[in-house]
Amino acid sequence: MSTTWITETSQVTRRWTTDGIRQPWGLGVAIIQPVIWLLLFGNVFSSVATVPGFGADDYMTFLVPGILMMTVLYSGAWAGTGFIDDITSGVMDRMLTSPVHRSSLVAGQLVQQLGLCFVQGLCVLGIGWLAGASYDGGILGMLVALGASLLLAAAFCSLSSAVALLARDQTALIGISTIIVLPATFLSTALMPASLVPSWVETVSQYNPLTWAVEIARTAMSPSVDWSVVATRSLWLTALAAVVAWWSVRAMRTYQRSL
Template sequence: MIAQTWWLTHRQLKALARQPGVLVITLMQPVVWLFLFGNLFRRVVELPGFGAGSYLDYRVPGIVVMNAVSANMWAGMTTIDEIERGTLDRFLTTPVARGAIMNANVIVAALSTAFQSAVIVLLGWAAGAHYPGGPLGPITLIVLSMVLGTVFTALSNAFGMAVRQRESVIGLSIFLLLPLTFLSSAFMAESLMPGWMRGIAAANPVDWSLEAARGALAESADWSATLVRGGWLLALAAAMVWLSTLTFRGYRRKV
């Protein structure tokens, strides 16, 4: 199955290479949030209890994580396109392993997320962001964004195969993106949130990735917190991939 997964991944990467503008266009929103939103609220760090010296340092992980959610919530659209074009059905008539089809989708999305996250980290560094924990901190942030992206890629794929309607996938993306982002520490320290918001953030995978990333980015890295929250995120990603595989099996039975 490894060889088949590689072949299907290579196929999708070639298609992506023919449209590099897709990756650039999806970076426009995080760039706007990074520079315009960040400059507008840069003095928020002066609030008592915020606990960060630079809002740019604080918001870079938030932008990376937000982009990982927003870019991958559209994965179900690609699945719907392949169903409507008959591509997915043609694959089902071949001896290719069924797991390879889903694995290729997840791998391509993870690689795209890694590229976009690296660009945001570099743009933040060019704008003056500091990563006092050394290069291991940004690398950990990028890896966590890939895992978080896998959660939402698999969820979107499962939803797309279940409903097969673009409007529903768009609605799910809009419904989840801002609540998940703002009910986390992406832009505001948890110590300044209302108690009910902190409670929701504790169960929010977006916040898990942020807490894990900030633990790794700190000058004195808190690797225990990073490993614990990263482990929760990895377990959720595995569960979402299993759900998408289960939904795919249901689709196969209906073909």
């Protein structure tokens, strides 16, 4: 990794971060959304913890890892809208006439998105704690959960960016993202344990990246951490993020060749 690439990536990250600061409503919505989810799902489904076979005494403690991963999943799914705006305004075409590495254009935006997801994650954990969730895994457990959320976010941010660069249309991006994130949410163990969902949903959830990230967070913040689960799920998420990141760079180059 050359110094030039790092410098270019940092400059692109700075550009996206500055743009985000100039539009603080975006960060506000990104923080308020998980608060609503925690309060809404936490109260509506609180009695589920009393169902035999649930496997946990407190639904809020069970819910927080799921909301954490849902939050970064949805944020990641809309990451490509920034590229759509650049394409529409002509900024992307001007940037592609510069000698900057194409991977830096993708990586710089990804770093900014991961920073936003990290802030969201801290807010979810903080609000969950205030709402009564317990984190028996301590600081280490919370850090592991945040790390899993960033791996999940990296995969879906890159996926959204790739789709945006190939579709080049806001409506198409929103439609495709919705088709992906809604099934991913309800075909996972984010809101319900595997023991309480239909068998076919349980089978599908085992191949769902959202479930992998939730499993990491739940065991990491539990009294007895299963490090084999942390290691295997983290490996799967890392592999997925790497493959999709590679695809997003290819999509950037495909877009450039089409000019």
